[in-house]
Amino acid sequence: MLAAACPPRRKKPPEAAWAFWPMPPDGRFVNLRRMRGLLALLLFALPAAPARAGDVGETLFYRGQAAAFSRDIVPAPGRVIFDTGLSDAPAEPYDAMLVQGVMPDAGVRLEAARPDAAGPDGEWRPLEIRRFDDGRFWGRLRFARASREPIRLRALDGGVSSGHVLEIYGIELFIAGSGPGAQTAAPPGPPVAISSGVYALVRRAEWGAAAATRPYSRHSPVKLTMHHTAGRLPADFAESVREMRFVQDYHIHGRGWIDVGYHFVISPDGHVFEGRPEGVLGAHVLNDNDGNVGISFMGNFHPPVSNHPSAAALEAFVALSRRVLGDYKIPVKALAAHRDRGDTSCPGDILYQRLPELKAALERPLLGLGAGSMDERDIPVQARPGRWAWD
Numbered sequence: 001m002l003a004a005a006c007p008p009r010r011k012k013p014p015e016a017a018w019a020f021w022p023m024p025p026d027g028r029f030v031n032l033r034r035m036r037g038l039l040a041l042l043l044f045a046l047p048a049a050p051a052r053a054g055d056v057g058e059t060l061f062y063r064g065q066a067a068a069f070s071r072d073i074v075p076a077p078g079r080v081i082f083d084t085g086l087s088d089a090p091a092e093p094y095d096a097m098l099v100q101g102v103m104p105d106a107g108v109r110l111e112a113a114r115p116d117a118a119g120p121d122g123e124w125r126p127l128e129i130r131r132f133d134d135g136r137f138w139g140r141l142r143f144a145r146a147s148r149e150p151i152r153l154r155a156l157d158g159g160v161s162s163g164h165v166l167e168i169y170g171i172e173l174f175i176a177g178s179g180p181g182a183q184t185a186a187p188p189g190p191p192v193a194i195s196s197g198v199y200a201l202v203r204r205a206e207w208g209a210a211a212a213t214r215p216y217s218r219h220s221p222v223k224l225t226m227h228h229t230a231g232r233l234p235a236d237f238a239e240s241v242r243e244m245r246f247v248q249d250y251h252i253h254g255r256g257w258i259d260v261g262y263h264f265v266i267s268p269d270g271h272v273f274e275g276r277p278e279g280v281l282g283a284h285v286l287n288d289n290d291g292n293v294g295i296s297f298m299g300n301f302h303p304p305v306s307n308h309p310s311a312a313a314l315e316a317f318v319a320l321s322r323r324v325l326g327d328y329k330i331p332v333k334a335l336a337a338h339r340d341r342g343d344t345s346c347p348g349d350i351l352y353q354r355l356p357e358l359k360a361a362l363e364r365p366l367l368g369l370g371a372g373s374m375d376e377r378d379i380p381v382q383a384r385p386g387r388w389a390w391d
């Protein structure tokens with residue numbers, strides 16, 4: 001889960017409980033398996049609420065996200081291009097909305113409102129949009145007060161030059177918290193060294209990381225957690241670098257965290273991107289970040305997007321995990337998926353099915369590391385067509 005993130009999961013929910021917005025008649029889900037690279041999805045949303053200083057008080061009451069969808073955009077100057085209609089009432093209160101995806105033409109404007117609310121929350125207001133050169137974007141809107149009122153999202157033509165497809169990878173509703181500075185960060189500790197193992201580490205300077213906005217808090221790693229970004233599945237290394245920058249930007253400026261939430265992010269070609277230093281508190285599991293090292297796979301491995309992890313990414317995960325477990329004397333049983341530690345679908349049904357064999361490989365130090373030891377198995381998945389869904 002944008003970055004995020006990782007959407008909350010409900011066990012065996014009645015279908016209605018998943019509904020967020022009814023699927024608009026002109027909408028369509030994107031099948032990533034057929035349109036790999038075009039669609040993807042996201043939510044790097046880590047339901048993460050650090051337990052101590054650092055990010056405390058900045059965000060964090062995680063709520064959820066709507067499933068990915070796309071819209072054909074036809075120029076209609078000054079007019080509404082699409083409208084989601086009113087959502088169901090979210091399960092929990094929220095005072096912030098984050099939308100992210102791909103906006104090929106910068107002329108699209110996004111607005112949201114809570115039609116049932118009095119005052120400014122009931123009026124259409126523009127999302128603050130942050131758009132990268134490749135069209136990757138996130139948009140944010142803060143509301144005056146927290147509530148569970150249904151929400152409505154629409155797009156307007158603010159100068160679209162031509163027809164194109166707007167992709168929404170994910171939508172999050174959450175409590176934005178009291179903002180930076182609400183808590184005093186712990187003083188910075190000494191530099192934390194990260195040793196590269198047999199995996200290809202892409203250091204922060206190499207992917208163009210922004211500096212953390214405030215000092216980190218140190219912790220002592222005692223466990224590992226596997227995630228997915230619920231975001232774009234990059235097609236190549238250059239796109240992975242851009243996605244990593246996007247995830248960091250989304251976490252810092254969208255979620256309000258001090259840095260990218262994860263300690264490591266793995267790209268489909270098997271590169272390990274350095275996130276936060278592993279010796280400092282991350283932001284990736286709600287109320288369970290102390291001593292917890294977060295490793296995330298780029299992509300969305302859950303329906304309806306249903307990416308499949310590459311062999312290179314799985315092997316990089318094993319190599320990286322082996323090194324971290326060894327350095328800190330952490331038992332393999334202390335490796336878990338995000339969904340094992342909290343209410344979320346992260347890291348997606350498809351990736352989650354691979355966890356037992358990844359742990360088995362880690363239990364056999366001399367096995368499971370070589371090229372070809374992991375395959376790109378085709379795991380059948382069931383999508384939930386026809387509606388937006390809390391994931």
Ligand SMILES: [Zn+2]
Pocket residue numbers: 001005006046047226227228284338344346347
């Ligand atoms: Zn997660």
